[in-house]
Amino acid sequence: MRATVIRGPQDIRVEEVPDPRIQQPTDAVVRVVNACICGSDLWAYRGVAAREAGQRIGHEFLGIVEETGPAVRGFAPGDFVVAPFVWSDGVCDYCREGLQTSCPHGGFWGQVGSDGGQGEAVRVPFADGTLVQLPKDAATDEALLPGLLALSDVMSTGHHAAVSARVRPGSTVAVVGDGAVGLCGVLAARRLGAERIIALGRHRDRTDLARAFGATDVVAERGEAAVEAVRELTGGQGAHAVLEAVGTEESMRTAVSLARDGGTVGYVGVPHGGSAGVDISQMFNRNVALAGGVAPARAYIPELLPDVLEGVIDPGAVFDRTVGLDGVPEGYRAMDERTALKVRIAF
Amino acid sequence: MRATVIRGPQDIRVEEVPDPRIQQPTDAVVRVVNACICGSDLWAYRGVAAREAGQRIGHEFLGIVEETGPAVRGFAPGDFVVAPFVWSDGVCDYCREGLQTSCPHGGFWGQVGSDGGQGEAVRVPFADGTLVQLPKDAATDEALLPGLLALSDVMSTGHHAAVSARVRPGSTVAVVGDGAVGLCGVLAARRLGAERIIALGRHRDRTDLARAFGATDVVAERGEAAVEAVRELTGGQGAHAVLEAVGTEESMRTAVSLARDGGTVGYVGVPHGGSAGVDISQMFNRNVALAGGVAPARAYIPELLPDVLEGVIDPGAVFDRTVGLDGVPEGYRAMDERTALKVRIAF
Structure with missing residues (x-):
């Protein structure tokens, strides 16, 4: 064959x-x-x-x-x-x-x-x-x-991100990663009843699909500016659930920063080169949790x-x-x- | 005054x-x-x-x-x-x-x-x-x-570690840290119905108290040897719930390694000097979650x-x-x- x-x-x-x-x-x-x-x-x-x-x-x-x-x-x-x-x-x-x-x-x-x-x-x-x-x-x-x-x-993995991040009816969700998994994460979050879904992305074809999948907001900024933008959209608090679908150290740092205190980052982006480190002190005072992995x-x-x-x-x-x-x-x-x-x- | x-x-x-x-x-x-x-x-x-x-x-x-x-x-x-x-x-x-x-x-x-x-x-x-x-x-x-x-x-913090690690009736629990918080974590795990509680520690007065609080096993080894010992006690699988009550990079690494695939580390050890990093690639394939923080x-x-x-x-x-x-x-x-x-x- x-x-x-x-x-x-x-x-x-x-x-x-x-x-x-x-x-x-x-x-x-x-x-x-x-x-x-x-x-x-x-x-x-x-x-x-x-x-x-x-x-x-x-x-x-x-x-x-x-x-x-x-x-x-x-x-x-x-x-x-x-x-x-x-x-x-x-x-x-x-x-x-x-x-x-x-x-x-x-x-x-x-x-x-x-x-x-x-x-x-x-x-x-x-x-x-x-x-x-x-x-x-x-x-x-x-x-x-x-x-x-x-x-x-991709759909199962997006769903795993959403389940791991404990998306619930009424949740505010942020999605880091505008690839197929991130987009499926949007779809999964909507399916699980999220009220507000903020997709991070800047490519029009992808953000259009994010909106079609249920994103209520799109944030084009990255890094610190994205954190600012999401905080502004959420009364300063951040998202109950953050779906991390990239797997780099930077994306993970952004994801943790986007989480509301007491929130959870559902991580499904494959970490590469051992670089996807997480600074626990970034999470400790805010009780941010991290759950997920291979779906x-x-x-x-x-x-x-x-x-x-x-x-x-x-x-x-x-x-x-x-x-x-x-x-x-x-x-x-x-x-x-x-x-x-x-x-x-x-x- | x-x-x-x-x-x-x-x-x-x-x-x-x-x-x-x-x-x-x-x-x-x-x-x-x-x-x-x-x-x-x-x-x-x-x-x-x-x-x-x-x-x-x-x-x-x-x-x-x-x-x-x-x-x-x-x-x-x-x-x-x-x-x-x-x-x-x-x-x-x-x-x-x-x-x-x-x-x-x-x-x-x-x-x-x-x-x-x-x-x-x-x-x-x-x-x-x-x-x-x-x-x-x-x-x-x-x-x-x-x-x-x-x-x-200490009791509230030990309880937070146990709750964050999702200790449930029947759980196998490992506790990293033989200080007052770790010991209260043992007590909290027993209170939440854990079936098996493995306390890591080598000081007799502390391990005696761990046993009095409900520890079913005590492991005196540290680091990799402790991971080996806990795996041996758990049919090679590790603990459903790991309570991390130290806050150093080494203790966090041990805690993640002690977790069974799909398990959760409840972390309450105050991280110091930004050193308590976690290598996500250590967690990803095994779906180990990390939850907790300041109680x-x-x-x-x-x-x-x-x-x-x-x-x-x-x-x-x-x-x-x-x-x-x-x-x-x-x-x-x-x-x-x-x-x-x-x-x-x-x-």
Whole structure:
């Protein structure tokens, strides 16, 4: 089959690779229908996150089950499925508690030795613990596919930011990061009943989408000026819940500063290079909490799926470009240059 | 009157100072019955936290109301009261929400221009918002006084650590810090239903008290070895809730490492010198949260008080020495040299 590999920084290629096959009785092989490129893939693309030359890449996909191992009970060939961005065994303490990202048998699509999402097919370990069933007729519903695909990562991650930040009905929320995750955070906050949602961003196409997703205010300033602006909008107090969807030291500092005393920063921006430090003395006197991390998408998809299927939310709006598999390298370039927000790959 | 002042590092004196008097209609003047020395006072004593020469010190006290301003409604001369370690107006958004430490009119006993707790009397701003009424007959009950005094700070702060760390019935809890706050954290965790409480400490008198307060296990190791030991005790997983009651970068790192994936560190150790940084990448993949800060004792005292009065908990056991006012400088020395855990001052 053909799949996307990363050969080095800025060097994304589509190559012929071995066809996936069942290796363990709990495996499934899934033919990919839709995949996409994630903002976090850009860390590898830019050489900030190390990858082996030739490693697969991509961790978000929808697909049709082609084959299942003898121990797979919940899926059969022909099923339409969504994969969360990590696999998990479904039976350990953490999986049963809904923290599948901590499953000791879990892994990340595209890690060394595994298939990535940006390819024609994927061997899925622990299919029963990992995949989520979708309605079969949705597989050909072009209007639905982007929203379902977003459940793989960005919508679940935005939701994790909002849940971790304890967004509640009536909350005032600030969102740091105007990428797909930040925008999905806006959508998640609105879904959870936030009364006021302040999106930080300055790119018109992104802030327009933020408003469409439920942002009541947009703040174009950054850093200290953004903190000032948000305080002004909130009677000097700041936001009950702040969603941090960038992962740099500066964005984290801004996020903590935006929080109202007693508030919580829900952090989902992948920290890079150990630089995303937090100065506790900035939080101590104000009782600001910090919660979040890598989103257990597998726990959230069943909760979010009905709203996507019923059109209550459409996180698929974050995709502003669609390419075929051959267009993936160009898709990386476009996202790296910020000429695309998020690129969908249709097979 | 006579009160404790700090003249410089290691220079604690008892001096003649002006008698407190009503300055605002919302003030009360309280004659101190019991006060104490806090681990956090030692930061000033050691010169780590800056103080003006001659600044008052002490922020925990029980007393008898001597005089009230004309706007004070809830207290009258003769009332026996406990003061939380900050004053607060009782009417602002934060006070009404139970985060009195963020009251914009609040302040800290001993801050420049205010009385400290380690003196014969204290002018209490916003008496109605600040003080908590105690039964009058408790004022002469020597067995009760230490426990009531502990509500001023250490018991409320230990409780804040436990609440912030989301201790629940059945939780496994680890406590970093064997000072009075850490020990009260053990007591608070047991009170909240923790099933297993692992206290880190190596001083026999302190670990004995930890066991008396409900610790089920004691770990004498520090740093990485402590993390190993706690993982061994918890089937490799770590603690659902970790109480951080030290405030150094090392203790915070240990605390985060002790947390089970998805767990929370409740931090109440006062961070010093901006050094108590946290590496977010240590938390991200494991979804470890961080919550806490300066404890809103005023919110907790009414909840904890009945248990102290009924003998359900006796946080007063943290006091292992009692001095008169003249003995305060010696009390500081003893706590600095760790020959005393916590010193009570009886007037």
